[in-house]
Amino acid sequence: MMFTQKLKEEVEPIIESIYNDPFIQGMVRGDLSKEAVIHYLKADHLYLNEFAKIYSLLIPKLDDKEGIKFLLEQIDFVMNGEVTAHYTLADYAQVDYKTIIKDGEWYPTSDHYIKHMYFNAYRYSDAAFTICAMAPCPYVYQQVALKMKERHNFNGNPFKDWVDFYAKEMKPLMEHLDGWVDEFAEQASETERAILTKNFKESCIHEKRFFNMAYTQETWESVVE
Numbered sequence: 001m002m003f004t005q006k007l008k009e010e011v012e013p014i015i016e017s018i019y020n021d022p023f024i025q026g027m028v029r030g031d032l033s034k035e036a037v038i039h040y041l042k043a044d045h046l047y048l049n050e051f052a053k054i055y056s057l058l059i060p061k062l063d064d065k066e067g068i069k070f071l072l073e074q075i076d077f078v079m080n081g082e083v084t085a086h087y088t089l090a091d092y093a094q095v096d097y098k099t100i101i102k103d104g105e106w107y108p109t110s111d112h113y114i115k116h117m118y119f120n121a122y123r124y125s126d127a128a129f130t131i132c133a134m135a136p137c138p139y140v141y142q143q144v145a146l147k148m149k150e151r152h153n154f155n156g157n158p159f160k161d162w163v164d165f166y167a168k169e170m171k172p173l174m175e176h177l178d179g180w181v182d183e184f185a186e187q188a189s190e191t192e193r194a195i196l197t198k199n200f201k202e203s204c205i206h207e208k209r210f211f212n213m214a215y216t217q218e219t220w221e222s223v224v225e
């Protein structure tokens with residue numbers, strides 16, 4: 001079995017639990033609180049900006065032209081394409097998107113997640129370590145969106161476009177990321193493979209915490225209350 005296939009099987013229970021968490025269930029019912037949506041957007045706008053920059057940190061780690069071209073396209077997708085999904089959420093919350101993101105904030109959970117990626121990008125010379133920390137970003141959203149679509153009819157649901165976006169846009173990206181990780185994993189040591197696995201699993205857990213952060217409207221102050 002390919003290395004990434006095994007990783008995906010191992011994290012399936014985490015993804016199922018994200019599906020069952022209140023943020024996603026609120027979307028399924030179409031009654032997620034507007035405050036949770038706004039909190040998510042404030043955090044996710046900043047998060048995606050940094051995520052795009054982490055792709056740029058991978059460029060010096062790659063040698064093939066195709067790979068570099070792909071990274072550049074991904075930077076464009078994250079900065080310009082994914083905003084479509086954010087607009088769907090802002091419409092639901094009935095707030096102007098530009099106004100929401102003006103005072104975006106790093107909350108404890110989103111802050112921790114992005115630093116997991118920066119750590120790997122600076123700590124390890126091979127791109128595979130960072131890619132394993134980044135891959136759950138598209139993967140979790142794709143899987144959660146597919147579960148939502150499979151189990152519910154979204155006609156008339158205000159989050160329909162969000163679900164459709166993540167169910168369809170992430171496939172080519174996942175294929176590319178899996179290819180890089182599997183290639184590296186084949187010649188990696190046991191210790192290196194264990195780090196790759198840990199990075200991937202931790203990011204799936206970060207994804208779960210990110211939705212819960214928005215649902216509970218986490219702040220630095222709320223953590224010590």
Ligand SMILES: Cc1ncc(CO)c(N)n1
Pocket residue numbers: 044047048082136137138141207210
């Ligand atoms: C935190 C987070 N993870 C994944 C995605 C999907 O790209 C996103 N927009 N935000």
